[in-house]
Amino acid sequence: MEIFKYMQKHDYEQLVFCQDEASGLKAIIAIHDTTLGPALGGSRMWTYATEEQAIEDALRLARGMTYKNAAAGLNLGGGKTVIIGDPFKDKNEEMFRALGRFIQGLNGRYITAEDVGTTVSDMDLIHEETNYVTGISPAFGSSGNPxxxxxxxxxxxxxxxxxxxxxxxxxxxxxxxxxxxxxxxxxxxxxxxxxxxxxxxxxxxxxxxxxxxxxxxxxxxxxxxxxxxxxxxxxxxxxxxxxxxxxxxxxxxxxxxxxxxxxxxxxxxxxxxxxxxxxxxxxxxxxxxxxxxxxxxxxxxxxxxxxxxxxxxxxxxxxxxxxxxxxxxxxxxxxxxxxEQRIARVAKSRSQFLQNEKNILNGR
Missing domain, CATH: 3.40.50.720 (NAD(P)-binding Rossmann-like Domain)
Structure with a gap:
């Protein structure tokens, strides 16, 4: 798979590979677009036949979240995590805490949530390591079952x-x-x-x-x-x-x-x-x-x-x-x-703001 060629085709921003040998974590975080705000998208756990399939799924789903969040009027971009593994056999506490640390390392560029193969309990484990997670237990102030x-x-x-x-x-x-x-x-x-x-x-x-x-x-x-x-x-x-x-x-x-x-x-x-x-x-x-x-x-x-x-x-x-x-x-x-029109309008507004700041700094 020509990863950069694929990313350039739909202008993806970032692809993060996450590995933790102790817990068995093998995960991919795809961030498509953060024009409107930090990327929000769930963590999916699935038994992918190949690593290439997992990468393609992460990229495809992340782009879908960009469109979903934009059309919904949210100030959020699109991202997604896929975890390679059987959600009925391979889960453990350390795996999701490790994922939480990787998400924390992105410093707010990506926010995760529950998805296929993951649960509220899994999100609670991620929450032990980062605040950049939604869909956690109501006891933590979340919305509960969506x-x-x-x-x-x-x-x-x-x-x-x-x-x-x-x-x-x-x-x-x-x-x-x-x-x-x-x-x-x-x-x-x-x-x-x-x-x-x-x-x-x-x-x-x-x-x-x-x-x-x-x-x-x-x-x-x-x-x-x-x-x-x-x-x-x-x-x-x-x-x-x-x-x-x-x-x-x-x-x-x-x-x-x-x-x-x-x-x-x-x-x-x-x-x-x-x-x-x-x-x-x-x-x-x-x-x-x-x-x-x-x-x-x-x-x-x-x-x-x-x-x-x-x-x-x-x-x-x-x-x-x-x-x-x-x-x-x-x-x-x-x-x-x-x-796409909403994203373009915000991108244009931001570019004009940045140009104005540059002009001020240059004394124009």
């Missing part, structure tokens, strides 16, 4: 997408299919049920399906049947890359709005949705409630303030839809442009 807040953001974003598609944002009487019934999706179903939506759900976990059927009166279908349901809204809340050549021809929904990451298998699938007239709520915008929530911890967590900020996801979806219409581009591209 899933309910992520679900609220998806719910709010779904209402905005519905307004674009149907002319109003009411979900009462709307038919909504939900793929995946984990923590975020369960809470989302609760919101939808309370507003009077009709739910069609699926999950490979039968117990999760039964729970939603019993509590919210949902209709259950087999996993491979979820795409072809005649519904108003399709909410992908499980795997990524589920909008692809095989599933798109099956879709009957007018709106796609869910919590899953990387829903488009390829960018061209976003273009296809656009041409079909399907309103697609870009995943990294609509599922930003969790990162908005943990970002509030940096100011001393206030739940009311955090939830108000999460509600701005509604406005973001409306803005993205407007850009999509004005420029006749798919919404995923409109979201990218919204994020």
């Amino acid at each position: 899933s309910p807040v992520t679900a609220y953001g998806v719910y709010i974003g779904m209402k905005a997408a519905a307004k674009e598609a149907f002319g109003n944002d009411s979900l009462s009487g709307r038919s909504i299919s939900v793929q995946g019934l984990g923590n975020v999706a369960y809470t989302l179903c609760d919101y939808l049920h309370k507003e009077g939506a009709h739910l069609i759900v699926t999950d490979i976990n039968k117990a999760a399906v039964e729970r939603v059927v019993n509590e919210f009166g949902a209709t259950a279908v087999e996993p491979n049947e979820i795409y072809s349901q005649y519904v108003d809204i399709f909410a992908p809340c499980a795997l990524g890359a589920i909008i692809n050549d095989d599933t798109i021809p099956q879709l009957k929904a007018k709106v796609i709005a869910g919590s899953a990451n990387n829903q488009l298998q390829e960018s061209r699938h976003g273009q296809i949705l656009h041409e079909m007239g399907i309103v697609y709520a870009p995943d990294y915008v609509i599922n930003a409630g969790g990162v908005i929530n943990v970002a509030d911890e940096l100011y001393g967590y206030n739940r009311d303030r955090a939830m108000k900020r999460v509600e701005t996801i509604y406005d973001s979806i409306i803005k993205i839809s407007a850009i999509s219409k004005e420029q006749n581009i798919p919404t995923y591209l409109a979201a990218n442009r919204l994020a």
Whole structure:
């Protein structure tokens, strides 16, 4: 892998390799862009087949966080940590404390959080060595489990997408299919049920399906049947890359709005949705409630303030839809442009400030 060539392509700032023989830590911290502020992104632990795969994942995810944080209006850049190892077998206290020391050594350029394969307890261990960590136990003043807040953001974003598609944002009487019934999706179903939506759900976990059927009166279908349901809204809340050549021809929904990451298998699938007239709520915008929530911890967590900020996801979806219409581009591209424009404006403002300081120092 030509690492510098890859980094130059998308203008990454820094890649840090972290190794601690005593604990078995092998981690990579990628910092993509800190124009808006310190890079914030979770620590993911995964059994990567090769070190190159781990590096690529860290870089890809860090860039994704830059866009997510920028589109969410946060004064934060994008970064990510990946830890090479089995989260069920290889964890130990020393590993996360060692990672905490590496993060502390970056002196605030990077702030971590919980991610796939890591837990609140792991974040508490990192917190033993650094304050540059969010998503720690509520006893330390954190926000706790981010899933309910992520679900609220998806719910709010779904209402905005519905307004674009149907002319109003009411979900009462709307038919909504939900793929995946984990923590975020369960809470989302609760919101939808309370507003009077009709739910069609699926999950490979039968117990999760039964729970939603019993509590919210949902209709259950087999996993491979979820795409072809005649519904108003399709909410992908499980795997990524589920909008692809095989599933798109099956879709009957007018709106796609869910919590899953990387829903488009390829960018061209976003273009296809656009041409079909399907309103697609870009995943990294609509599922930003969790990162908005943990970002509030940096100011001393206030739940009311955090939830108000999460509600701005509604406005973001409306803005993205407007850009999509004005420029006749798919919404995923409109979201990218919204994020890139914000970063460019701040970069320009900073460069002008630095030039003014330079002029003052030079007596101009």
